[in-house]
Amino acid sequence: MSGEPLLSVDNLGVGFKTDAGVVQAVTDVSFEIYPGEVLAVVGESGSGKSVTALALMRLHPRNTDTTGDLMFDGIDLLKLTDAQMRSIRGRDIAMIFQDPMTAMNPVFTVGEQIVEAIRVHNDVSKKVAWDRTVDLLQLVGVPEPKQRASQHPHEYSGGMRQRAMIAMAISNDPKLLIADEPTTALDVTVQAQVMEVLHDVQEATGSAMMLITHDLGLVAGSADRVQVMYASRLMESGTIDDIFYESKNPYTRALLDSIPDLETHKERLDPIPGNPPSLLNPSSGCAFRPRCFMSAEECAQSVPDMVPVGEQHSSRCFRVADINVSVGATS
């Protein structure tokens, strides 16, 4: 990647204070997003991927302890006042949520909600904003956009609602789009449509995208770079080819090995043994150690650092030197 990063996250930590103690949902996460690129964040539920995204939007509740630096386009997001943050949220950074039914207000029409999103950030008349809304709905492939803009969210199907969400998210030409599991609630044939729309608008607007998902297939087809999260930390980051073919992390490898494939048949799957750890009482050492097929003594002592293993490729593992076989290359 060349040039200045659009977003630079340094040592992000997010902790939730609960009655049972502090749940450290994100620990020591550092990464960059460059203009126009698609960065995928993959991980299982509870790995901290959505919490990371919400931290970028500063959408966490009051009992949250957020530390680190979030530099976006030269501004430290964590130092902004609430009012300053509101002027960035939805304009420069926009988010697409997983479930469009709960992310939209059921008592307003889809058009009214997009108009509101436009008028919050731009001093334009309702008429101008409405025309732009219709154009946006057309752009994301909502048929008969004029009529559909006057309908309420419940009159839309799941796929259409997600298109409307995308229209709302791009209404102010954001520099960064955060898509949090944008297609998880959708069927595969509709998922393919929505991903296509997302790609088209991302290309048309030139915005960068952070795609959060648990679906490795979706990542393979749409991302430039990937980062893998496990138990609140980044485990590995690299280009998609780095991660899928040259992974230097046992967790990434085990994850790729454990999924059944559509085009080849394996008699037996290779599961990852055990369960993800609780974030309430993290053990010392590497969080993946109890489930890792190559854990050693040192892994129990301390948490390994992210170490560079290639040009854009880094991994959090003490034993990176022992992982050198290429995987999964079926080119």
Added chain:
Amino acid sequence: MSVDSVVDESAYDSGALDHQQVGEPLLRVRDLVKDFPIRAGVFRRQVGEVQAVSGVSFDLFFTETLGVVGESGCGKSTLGRSLLRLLEPTSGTVMFGDEDVTTASKSRLRQLRSDLQMVFQDPYASLNPRLPIRDIVGEPLQIHGVPKKEARARVDDLLTRVGLLPEHGNRYPHEFSGGQRQRIGIARSLALRPKVIVLDEPVSALDVSIQAQVLNLLDDIKDEYELSYIFIAHDLSVVRHTSNRVAVMYLGRFVETADRDTLYGAPAHPYTQSLLSAVPVADPRRERARKRILLQGDVPSPANPPTGCRFHPRCPIAQDICKQETPELMEIAVGHQVACHFALGPGETLLQRTEALGRAVDIAST
């Protein structure tokens, strides 16, 4: 992949020869229909119906796994529940041996349920939070009058069998993770030594790293207890992994059934091909090389299904006849049935056919 391959080892592996191998089907389902009434007004008069399952027929053979795959709302879960009469079927027959499950009396049905069991999708909703695991797994034994002492020993054995410990029996569901809960659900379904288990999305609520554990467990107990599965899922990769034969369902009907390798290797129904082409694969190089057909629109409402072939409004190769006549499920090769007026030939892709018809089709650029 050729359908008429010679009899060899791989044919056995693919499940193509299963019926020759085992003779009589265990379960024979004919014309199963399940309608849900739509009621409106003060007197809740019936104003219409949702045809969730409309005329499904199939056989399930001994130790076979039949995968039923389709998108949400296609009726696959309703089908599974109707088979066990957790929902009363509107019409049709479900023959288990010589007995029709759909007309069995209540007491007889209870006995039949010892042979026909179910594992549910959501391991959080399907276990009673107020019962310890021992009682959850042992409840079927208690209902069927197994002496307490024997039941206890069998529960311990079942818990061990699904990868838990006997001492877990004293704990409550909330103390377990999703994957462990699904193991408990599986142990409960095994308690009465059933012959057929209907698995309704058994792994879709689980994280990927846990899915593989549960899939392997299902595989192991199938061999050990000589079970036959009806495996209902929306994930085509998971169905491919688990099933010998696969049925693709669309709006209440089977549109294609075939042994696993034929269905995935030479799908003949335009919907099956579009569905397979929509699934992303976790391999960037293959993803870049793929041409993905984008279907138009969403699945229509089953309350008002399209006339003729129910797939015709989204089908890129639909003709006039498709709007008028409902295609029957026809055998196009041994064990390969398709409900399409213009079924695709072996090796023929939907894209080729669409282009041959001179029609435009949306292809994803990624």
